[in-house]
Amino acid sequence: MNILFDYVLFHFRQVYHLPADLEISYGLDGHSRIQITPTTSTFFERQQAQPVQVFWKEWRGTNLPLFFDEATDQHWFNQNAQGQVIVQYDVIASAFYLLSGWQEYYGKDRDQYGRFPFKASLQARHRFITKPLINYYFDVLKESLETAYGQKIEAKLWDGKPFATCLTHDIDYCQTAWKVAGKPAMQKGNIGLFLKLYLQHRKGQDAWFNLPQVEHELQALNAKGTFFFLPEKAPYQGHPNADYDISTPIIQGEIKRLASRGHEIALHGSHGSGGKTQQLQKEQDNIHAEVKGNRFHYLRFDPIKSLEVMEETGLQYDSSLGFPERFGFRNSYCHPFRLFNFKERRMSSVWELPLNLMDITLNHSNYLQLKPEEVMPAITPMLQEIEKFHGVFTLLWHNENFTPYALPQGLELFREITQYVQERGTQFLTAQEAISAKFSIDKS
Ligand SMILES: [Zn+2]
Structure with missing residues (x-):
C-alpha cells in the first residue's frame, strides 16, 4: 500500500x-x-x-x-x-x-x-x-x-497571490473562417458577410488568423499565454486536424513572434497521436520551438496509452485532463499533479496541469448549451473553490472564439472570466510557469 x-x-x-x-x-x-x-x-x-x-x-x-x-x-x-x-x-x-x-x-x-x-x-x-x-x-x-x-499550517501561495490562472489557446483553425462561418452565412442570405470573410481570406487575413488579437487581449491583462500549435494538417479517420501547415513561413513567423514576447509555445497532439510515440515526437519536432508541454486535440488523452507516449517523447507536462462535457475537476484536484503510471505502479515524471474550463463546453450542442449570461453564475462556484484552496485555474479559449464568427459572444465571455479572476487577485502564469513555480520538476 x-x-x-x-x-x-x-x-x-x-x-x-x-x-x-x-x-x-x-x-x-x-x-x-x-x-x-x-x-x-x-x-x-x-x-x-x-x-x-x-x-x-x-x-x-x-x-x-x-x-x-x-x-x-x-x-x-x-x-x-x-x-x-x-x-x-x-x-x-x-x-x-x-x-x-x-x-x-x-x-x-x-x-x-x-x-x-x-x-x-x-x-x-x-x-x-x-x-x-x-x-x-x-x-x-x-x-x-x-x-x-499545535501550530498553524499555511498553504503555499503564488508569489503572494491567492491562486494562479493559466490562459491557454489551442490553435486548430486560422485559415477557414471564410468557409466555416462564411458559407452558412451565405446560405442564410447574408451575402455581405460571406464576401467580407472571403475577401479577407484572399488577402491572407482570414478572420481566424488572429493571433495578434489574442496577444492584445493578453497584454491588456498583463498576462502571458500558452499557445498549443497543431502540427498535423491531414484529417484522421475523417476528423479534422489543423487547417494550416505548421511549416509555412507565415505560421513559423507567428510562433517566433509569440515566443519572443514571452508567451509559451506548446504542442497540440493531433488525432490518434495519443497512442503513437513516433507521431507525437514528429509533431513536437515540426514546431521548431522549445516545447515542454502537450494538450491533445479534442482532449484525446488515451487512459491506457498516452502517459507512456508522453514519457517516451520526454514531454514535461500534459494539459488534456478536463471532461469536454463539463467544466470542473476531472481528477478532483485543483493543483498540478504528477500522473500515475499504472503499468509500472509508480509516479510518472510527467505533470498534469488539469484543464478546468474549455470554451466549447459552454455551448456546444452535445455539451452544456448555456446562454452567455448564464456562464458566470455557472462557473463562479468552481472558481471560488480554486481560490479557496490556492490552486490553479486553467482556461482553454480557442483563437476563433475571440472573433464574432464562432462562439456567441466569445470575446465578451473571455473578458468577463478573465476580469473576474483578475479582480480576485490572481497570478497569471504560462502552463510551464505554473508547473515549475511551486513544484520542482524532479525525475523519479
Ligand atoms: Zn484542438
Whole structure:
C-alpha cells in the first residue's frame, strides 16, 4: 500500500508549508504524531474500475464522499493521551483513487474518440465534478497536523497571490473562417458577410488568423499565454486536424513572434497521436520551438496509452485532463499533479496541469448549451473553490472564439472570466510557469 501513500503525500507536501520534522504514518504504528487508519478493503489489489460503496461525511459544512470506509459516526480525527492524532478515515485511499485516474485506467467505457466519458465517472454519478475533493481531504489532514503540532499550517501561495490562472489557446483553425462561418452565412442570405470573410481570406487575413488579437487581449491583462500549435494538417479517420501547415513561413513567423514576447509555445497532439510515440515526437519536432508541454486535440488523452507516449517523447507536462462535457475537476484536484503510471505502479515524471474550463463546453450542442449570461453564475462556484484552496485555474479559449464568427459572444465571455479572476487577485502564469513555480520538476 505504500505507493498509494507516497503518491498522495508527495502532492500534500507541494501545497502546504509543513513542519520539517513531519511524522506521518499510514497505519497505526503507535508512535508517529499523525497516524492514518488504513482501509481494510482489498480494492487496490484487484482491477475493478469503481468502488461499490460510498459513505458521506460532513467536513466544515461540506459533505465529502469516502469510498473505502465503513459508515460510522466517529470524528474525522482524535488526539490520544500521548498527543498523537489518529485520523479515523482513509482519506489517502480515496485521494489516490481519484488523483491517479484509476477509474479511467480500469474502466472500459470510451466515447467515439477513445475518451473516458463524463457520464461513466464517479464525478457524474455522485455529482462532485465541481468539488476538488482531494483538496478537502488535504484540509482534513492539515487540521489534524495543526492539532498534533499545535501550530498553524499555511498553504503555499503564488508569489503572494491567492491562486494562479493559466490562459491557454489551442490553435486548430486560422485559415477557414471564410468557409466555416462564411458559407452558412451565405446560405442564410447574408451575402455581405460571406464576401467580407472571403475577401479577407484572399488577402491572407482570414478572420481566424488572429493571433495578434489574442496577444492584445493578453497584454491588456498583463498576462502571458500558452499557445498549443497543431502540427498535423491531414484529417484522421475523417476528423479534422489543423487547417494550416505548421511549416509555412507565415505560421513559423507567428510562433517566433509569440515566443519572443514571452508567451509559451506548446504542442497540440493531433488525432490518434495519443497512442503513437513516433507521431507525437514528429509533431513536437515540426514546431521548431522549445516545447515542454502537450494538450491533445479534442482532449484525446488515451487512459491506457498516452502517459507512456508522453514519457517516451520526454514531454514535461500534459494539459488534456478536463471532461469536454463539463467544466470542473476531472481528477478532483485543483493543483498540478504528477500522473500515475499504472503499468509500472509508480509516479510518472510527467505533470498534469488539469484543464478546468474549455470554451466549447459552454455551448456546444452535445455539451452544456448555456446562454452567455448564464456562464458566470455557472462557473463562479468552481472558481471560488480554486481560490479557496490556492490552486490553479486553467482556461482553454480557442483563437476563433475571440472573433464574432464562432462562439456567441466569445470575446465578451473571455473578458468577463478573465476580469473576474483578475479582480480576485490572481497570478497569471504560462502552463510551464505554473508547473515549475511551486513544484520542482524532479525525475523519479
Ligand atoms: Zn484542438
